[in-house]
Amino acid sequence: MNLSFDDLQSICTWARSDWPRLAQQWLERGYDSPELRTLADLVDSTRAEVAVSVMPSVLRSLGIEVADEGFSEYEASGFGARCRAAFAVVQADLDRTGFGRFQMSPYVTTAGSWITAYAQTSDGRRWTNDGLGITSYTNATQIVASAASLVCDTLLLCKRVRWPRCAAHQTKYLVSRYPSWRGDHLVPADPDGEWWCNSDEPHPVNRLGNLQAADVVPDTGSPTVGR
Ligand SMILES: [Zn+2]
Numbered sequence: 583m584n585l586s587f588d589d590l591q592s593i594c595t596w597a598r599s600d601w602p603r604l605a606q607q608w609l610e611r612g613y614d615s616p617e618l619r620t621l622a623d624l625v626d627s628t629r630a631e632v633a634v635s636v637m638p639s640v641l642r643s644l645g646i647e648v649a650d651e652g653f654s655e656y657e658a659s660g661f662g663a664r665c666r667a668a669f670a671v672v673q674a675d676l677d678r679t680g681f682g683r684f685q686m687s688p689y690v691t692t693a694g695s696w697i698t699a700y701a702q703t704s705d706g707r708r709w710t711n712d713g714l715g716i717t718s719y720t721n722a723t724q725i726v727a728s729a730a731s732l733v734c735d736t737l738l739l740c741k742r743v744r745w746p747r748c749a750a751h752q753t754k755y756l757v758s759r760y761p762s763w764r765g766d767h768l769v770p771a772d773p774d775g776e777w778w779c780n781s782d783e784p785h786p787v788n789r790l791g792n793l794q795a796a797d798v799v800p801d802t803g804s805p806t807v808g809r
Pocket residue numbers: 748749750751754779780781785
C-alpha cells in the first residue's frame with residue numbers, strides 16, 4: 583500500500599518532533615511496515631533527529647522512492663518551512679489584491695529521488711507544472727519568485743483565473759522576477775524579487791509580497807480566461 587500524496591505532504595507540514603505521532607496516524611490509516619512501527623514507537627521521545635534518520639527507510643517501506651542523500655538535504659535545508667514561508671509571501675499578495683478566496687499552499691511529491699513542491703488550492707486542485715517545481719536545490723533568492731509562478735500557473739490551469747492582471751494594461755498580466763534577473767535594465771533591490779508587467783512595454787509593478795490592490799485588475803468572482 584503506497585503512501586498517498588496527501589500523507590507524504592504531511593511530512594512537510596508537521597514538525598519533525600511530531601513525526602512519531604504522524605506515523606501513528608499513518609498506522610491508523612492502514613499503512614503498515616516494521617519501519618513505520620519503529621517510528622511510531624518513538625512517540626514521547628524528544629529525539630527528533632532519530633525520527634529524521636528513520637524516515638527515509640519508512641518512506642521506502644511504504645512504496646516511496648527516496649534517496650538518503652536527497653532526503654537529508656531536504657530536511658537539513660528546512661525545505662518544508664522555506665516553502666511555506668515563500669507561499670505565505672505570495673498569499674499576502676493574493677489577500678491584499680482582493681483574491682483571498684484563493685488560499686494557496688505548497689504540496690510535496692517525489693520524482694525519483696527528488697522531493698518537489700508545487701502549488702495547490704484549498705480544495706486540493708493541483709498542477710505539477712510539467713515537473714518544474716521548487717526543490718531543495720532552488721536557490722534561496724529564487725524560491726519566492728518560484729512560488730509566485732507556481733501559484734499563477736495553478737490558478738490559471740485549475741481555476742481559470744489569471745492573476746495578477748496589470749491594472750495599467752488590463753489585458754496584460756504580471757510575472758514574477760527573480761532578484762538576480764538582469765534583463766534590459768533592472769536588478770530588483772528586494773531580495774524576494776518583483777512583479778513585472780509582461781506587456782510590450784514591460785515595467786516593474788511592485789516587489790513580491792507588496793502587491794497592492796491598485797496594481798491589479800480586481801477579482802470579478804468568475805473565471806478570467808475562456809470568456
Ligand atoms: Zn502593465
